[in-house]
Amino acid sequence: xxxxxxxGGDIQNSCSFLRRLGAIIYDTILLGSVFFFxxxxxxxxxxxxxxxxxxxxxxxYLLILAYLYFVWQWNFGGKTLGMRSWHIKIVNESGIKxxxxxxTKRYLAxxxxxxxxxxxxxxxxxxxxxxxxxxxLSKTKLIVEK
Numbered sequence: 001x002x003x004x005x006x007x008g009g010d011i012q013n014s015c016s017f018l019r020r021l022g023a024i025i026y027d028t029i030l031l032g033s034v035f036f037f038x039x040x041x042x043x044x045x046x047x048x049x050x051x052x053x054x055x056x057x058x059x060x061y062l063l064i065l066a067y068l069y070f071v072w073q074w075n076f077g078g079k080t081l082g083m084r085s086w087h088i089k090i091v092n093e094s095g096i097k098x099x100x101x102x103x104t105k106r107y108l109a110x111x112x113x114x115x116x117x118x119x120x121x122x123x124x125x126x127x128x129x130x131x132x133x134x135x136x137l138s139k140t141k142l143i144v145e146k
Contacts, residue, residue, distance in 0.1 A: 014130040015088050015142035020121075026082030031069055038065050067107055074103040087145045098140050109134035 038061070039051070051058050073080045078097030079089045090106075092098045098106065113120020113133045120133030135141045 011129065013143040015144055016130065017122075017124045019086050019088060019144065020124060020132075020142060023080070023082040023086040023088055024121075026085050027070075027080050028082075030081055031066060034065060034069055035062055038062075067104075070110075071100070071103040071107050074098055074106065075100050083142070088142050089145050090140055090142055093139050098138070102138050102140055106134050106138035106140050109137035112137070 042051070070080060073083075074090050075098065078091070083089060090098055090103075092102050110120070110132075113123075116133070124130050124132045124135075129141070131141055
């Protein structure tokens with residue numbers, strides 16, 4: 001449970017679904033750029049061959065890059081670049097930025113939210129606290145910075 005006495009505990013500070021969606025779109029564009037550059041770095045090792053669409057090692061490589069992109073920023077700065085643009089930050093139940101374990105749980109739980117055809121994200125539209133499934137599973141939430 002998020003502590004209402006700490007930063008971000010009330011509904012007024014809770015991040016709206018549209019603001020969250022804006023940050024997601026922004027971070028998706030940035031992460032796409034990271035993926036493009038990371039794939040470009042693989043070219044010398046591929047001998048001019050294309051990466052097969054069913055290449056499991058490549059998919060794991062991209063998941064690890066996404067993990068590093070999100071978890072590093074959540075853990076050390078409390079927000080991604082997209083979240084900075086939309087004045088959002090992530091806090092744990094104590095009202096401070098999440099630790100590595102909480103950020104990792106949030107990342108893994110957000111993958112579950114995606115696997116469930118995005119319903120874990122849509123949960124925030126109907127939730128009275130505006131939380132998503134991965135907010136609840138990781139005991140974190142997004143709040144609007146003043």
